[in-house]
Amino acid sequence: MPSHSTPARSARLRGLQLLAVTGAAALLLTACGSDSGGDSGSGSGSGDKAANQAAGGTRTVKDATGKAVEVPAAPQRIVTLTQEDLDAVLALGITPVGITNGQGLDKPPAYLADRVRDVKVVGNLLQPVMDKVIAAKPDLILAGDMQDEQMLKQLREITPATVVTMAPTDDWKLSLRGIGNAVNKLAKANEVIAGYDAKAKKAGEGLTANKGAEVSIVRWNPDGPSWMEKKQFASGVALDMGLKRPKAQDKDGNAHTPPLSLEKLQEIDGDWLFLSTLTADAQEALKDVQKKPAYQQLGAVRNNHVVTVDGSVWSTRGGPLAASAVVDDLTKALAS
Template identity: 75%
Template sequence: MSTRQRPLHLARRRAVQAVAATGAAALLLVGCGSSGSADKGSSDKGSPSGTADAAGGKRTVKDATGTAVEILTEPKRIVTLTQEDLDAVLALGLKPAGITNGQGLNEPPAYLKDKVQGVPVVGNLLQPVMDKVIAAKPDLILAGDMQDQQVLKQLREITPATLVTMAPTDDWKLSFRGIGNAVNKLDQANKVIADYDAKAVKAGGELGASKGAAVSIVRWNPTGPSWMEKKQFASGVALDMGLTRPKAQDKDGNAHTPALSLEKINEIDGDWLFLSTLTDDGKAALKDVQSKPAYQELNAVKSNHTVTVDGSVWSTRGGPLAAGVVIEDIGKALAAK
């Protein structure tokens, strides 16, 4: 199941077969023929099929669905429709002209909030209010994994430079590189990822006795816990640090399981248990189960190895700034032991 909310997941699942083969790789590879930083970061990708109009200051790229989109070489007013797009733009040193609220929130994600003070909010996650988008005067809209064709049509009437930035199977690094290429900062995006890789390895090496521990990564829903698959964002960060996953969770995939019943709660056990929620109902459900014997018998609970983390970071599709938060959360928890 997607790490987004369920209604959004259902729409995405119908589109997986159509877009998974192209993904953010299309956004990354096409448009590399223009001048600027995108050339250097993509010179080993073969002959580029994108075009650039030096006189008009425009480039053509393909987005994550394979749609060719003409954009300004240096877009100045970027509107982001997901926190992953926002994370990417901020990591590249750009200030957006409009943003949406975080997943399950009525405000921007806490970990990005201080970086977007004063930036207009144009709606909720993947639910833009068109009048507010118009007021932001965008010259580029980053539409995340938007699959609603009617909404995309409305956005492209505001500006044709509207890009779907991730396919359902794309990981955050692929999507981030695609966004970096779209805003003509691919070299910088590659450096951000290289810095992340080095930070993850260094942080993993500083875990001492906890190095290689099996970490369970769980989101608690109103109906029960779901554990994250190995290629989900936070899981990938843990693996990049040299940690492992419990045997029951050692499965490929970039989503999470359906909510588990109390009878299957042992599936969430591990050397360490990282717990997140996205809604008040989820928090209430977690608080309720913590008093039950089945929860108290988990090895991680008996060892006092449970950590509550921010679901708007850990349960998303991620980005470089979110990855830094996960590294810090893991390092703080495990190094303390």
């Protein structure tokens, strides 16, 4: 699963696979032909539309489902309903007026907390409280990968400029470009991606003994560990740095495995093991298994190559700020 991975959310995302054909690529269809001369994003190309843009009017974009949505040319009051939307707009230099709590959290994710200290929380991940959204007076709502049509209808009654920004198989770079187009900052989004690519490449090349090491990326759940496939967010960051995945984890896909039993614990081994959790009960389950021989016999454990990382960064579908944080975590561990 690529992002907000509770069991219920996993089932929901499987239901979203039909949307993946369009995805954020649909949102970018107009942007690709209209980014000349700055962050103009999409538009009809007509003289009236151009005049409206110049006057701070509206633009039309396609969202991740292929739906045409009229959005402000210069949105002033943005509400984000996922951590990934929040990460993206902050990276683009925009502070929203309303946000939701982080994945598995009752507060914003720690790595973004300083940036949103004074921003109102309007609900939990993809579960906005409508009265709080109304109070935020948004002129643009970024709705992540929401598929609840009833909730989308309510949001569009608050503002028709409600954009589904991502589909299940979209990686963070594609989602960022789609979000960048929606907020009329596509050129800035491309700059952010270029900056990340340069950082990841430089960091990977700067590794010495651990250059090209096999890194196991695992989230510990209450009922056991799950390792991440190669196209999952943090896995992609590791690959961007020139790192590799253990043979057992060298699988194409953007999901994670079902929780593994102790008998299959060798699947999480690697030159280095990066472990994350999202909930308190998962942390307790990890503490319990760390006392068991099956865990203690892992090569990464015996070599003292186990690194605990923030699940709200590593276990999501990601954004540019999270990607930069993962590069930093990998560099800190592997360059020492």
